[in-house]
Amino acid sequence: MDALDILVKHDIKPSLQRLAVMEYMLTHFTHPTVDEIYSSLSPSIPTLSKTTIYNTLSLFEEQGVVLYLGIDKKNARFDGNTSHHAHFRCKNCGAIVDIFNQKQEEIVLEGHPELVIDDVQTYYTGYCKNCKK
Amino acid sequence: MDALDILVKHDIKPSLQRLAVMEYMLTHFTHPTVDEIYSSLSPSIPTLSKTTIYNTLSLFEEQGVVLYLGIDKKNARFDGNTSHHAHFRCKNCGAIVDIFNQKQEEIVLEGHPELVIDDVQTYYTGYCKNCKK
DNA sequence: ATTACATTTGTAATGATTACAATTTTATTT
DNA sequence: AAATAAAATTGTAATCATTACAAATGTAAT
Ligand SMILES: [Mn+2]
Ligand SMILES: [Mn+2]
Ligand SMILES: [Zn+2]
Ligand SMILES: [Zn+2]
Numbered sequence: 001m002d003a004l005d006i007l008v009k010h011d012i013k014p015s016l017q018r019l020a021v022m023e024y025m026l027t028h029f030t031h032p033t034v035d036e037i038y039s040s041l042s043p044s045i046p047t048l049s050k051t052t053i054y055n056t057l058s059l060f061e062e063q064g065v066v067l068y069l070g071i072d073k074k075n076a077r078f079d080g081n082t083s084h085h086a087h088f089r090c091k092n093c094g095a096i097v098d099i100f101n102q103k104q105e106e107i108v109l110e111g112h113p114e115l116v117i118d119d120v121q122t123y124y125t126g127y128c129k130n131c132k133k
Numbered sequence: 134m135d136a137l138d139i140l141v142k143h144d145i146k147p148s149l150q151r152l153a154v155m156e157y158m159l160t161h162f163t164h165p166t167v168d169e170i171y172s173s174l175s176p177s178i179p180t181l182s183k184t185t186i187y188n189t190l191s192l193f194e195e196q197g198v199v200l201y202l203g204i205d206k207k208n209a210r211f212d213g214n215t216s217h218h219a220h221f222r223c224k225n226c227g228a229i230v231d232i233f234n235q236k237q238e239e240i241v242l243e244g245h246p247e248l249v250i251d252d253v254q255t256y257y258t259g260y261c262k263n264c265k266k
Numbered sequence: 267a268t269t270a271c272a273t274t275t276g277t278a279a280t281g282a283t284t285a286c287a288a289t290t291t292t293a294t295t296t
Numbered sequence: 297a298a299a300t301a302a303a304a305t306t307g308t309a310a311t312c313a314t315t316a317c318a319a320a321t322g323t324a325a326t
Contacts, residue, residue, distance in 0.1 A: 015291085015304065034282085047290095049306045054283070070203045070256070073314095075282070088248055099245065112232065114262040115221055122255045123203070129247040148273065148322090167313085180321095182275045187314070206283095208313070 002026070010063040020045060021056045025066055025080030031087070031096040033075040071096060071123045086122035092131035099124060135159070143196040153178060154189045158199055158213030164220070164229040166208040204229060204256045219255035225264035232257060 003022035007014040020041050024032075028040075038053045057078055060066040069077035071089050077096060079087075086099040099122075136155035140147040153174050157165075161173075171186045190211055193199040202210035204222050210229060212220075219232040232255075 013292090013303080017305070047306075051284090051307075052305055055305080068206075070206065073203065073209075076206075088245070088250075091251070101244065110234065112221070115257070116260040116265045117221075117257050118224070118259040120255065120257050122253065124248070124250050124253050126251040127249040132249045146272080146323095150274070180275075184276075184315090185274055188274080 006065055010065050012059065012063055012065070017045065017048060017052050018056055018059075020048075021053065022060070022065070022080075025060075025078065029079070029081055029098070031069055031071075031077040031079050033072075033077060035075070037078075067121075069096070069121065069123075071121075084120075086124065088124040088126065088128075090128035090131050091125060092127055095128055097128070139198055143198050145192065145196055145198070150178065150181060150185050151189055151192075153181075154186065155193070155198070155213075158193075158211065162212070162214055162231070164202055164204075164210040164212050166205075166210060168208070170211075202229070202254065202256075204254075219257065221257040221259065221261075223261035223264050224258060225260055228261055230261070 003019050003026055004014050006026075007018060007022055012018060021037060024037055024041060030036075032040075034050065034053050034057065037057075038048065038050045041053075042048050057066060057068075057076075061068050061078075064082060065080075067079040067082050069079055069087060071077060071087050072094070081098070086101060087096055088099050089096045134142075136152050136159055137147050139159075140151060140155055145151060154170060157170055157174060163169075165173075167183065167186050167190065170190075171181065171183050174186075175181050190199060190201075190209075194201050194211075197215060198213075200212040200215050202212055202220060204210060204220050205227070214231070219234060220229055221232050222229045
């Protein structure tokens with residue numbers, strides 16, 4: 001399913017800018033920052049504004065086509081993969097990698113029937129292969 | 134174990150300000166922001182600076198006596214309870230409550246022997262008892 | 267008492283995010 | 297097709313949490 005399909009399916013009008021951002025998120029699973037997305041798209045869309053990236057990602061998040069990740073103290077991170085998975089951030093190089101863990105599936109919130117759970121995010125922190133001494 | 138014991142045990146010199154912050158964290162498990170801690174302590178320590186709160190929490194986090202929580206987009210949150218537990222944030226009222234889940238204990242990172250894991254944080258999001266319609 | 271070192275404080279700088287009004291684009295009506 | 301209305305984009309300014317830094321204060325060692 002391509003960018004256009006996803007936007008249409010979520011009742012998001014597929015403008016040039018929105019399609020470009022969606023396309024980017026579907027081809028870059030590096031959990032990019034707003035700046036990274038802007039820097040990458042800006043050359044091909046010279047009039048692009050960073051505000052549009054903020055607006056677009058905010059809209060995408062509301063509609064559930066991207067995931068907001070609060071794993072990075074400094075910048076917001078976004079994920080085009082909305083399926084259930086965890087994340088790992090390397091304290092040294094800052095890389096954020098996906099963790100597809102079968103046990104992850106078992107994390108259900110028992111003992112708290114009073115809470116309505118919409119979302120779960122699990123963030124691991126440590127050192128990646130390249131950065132562990 | 135009181136505030137002084139904890140600081141001494143972690144090789145943190147127990148200044149008046151540090152003791153006050155530690156004491157606060159041991160009596161308020163509301164996952165407070167820097168501002169909340171500052172506002173609460175400021176009256177009794179009139180010369181207190183907000184920078185000291187930042188410095189102190191940063192030091193405490195390095196020494197592992199408090200936990201940094203990235204569950205809130207706006208402000209950093211801190212937790213005086215460093216034992217293994219998850220957190221839930223209500224989208225409406227912003228309350229952050231502890232989740233002590235037995236299954237939580239099972240979350241071990243398999244299938245990624247190349248990663249050195251230092252920490253895991255699980256953040257649930259949704260609506261609390263008061264806020265669900 | 268003097269000196270060195272650690273901590274605290276106040277202020278200024280940083281920088282990501284948001285607010286907002288003007289402009290441009292797209293859709294609807296005449 | 298022109299006019300009008302609505303939606304989206306853009307640029308700039310404001311916000312505000314956090315950090316940087318140097319001066320002041322407090323504490324320990326000589
Ligand atoms: Mn991911
Ligand atoms: Mn907690
Ligand atoms: Zn790394
Ligand atoms: Zn609530």
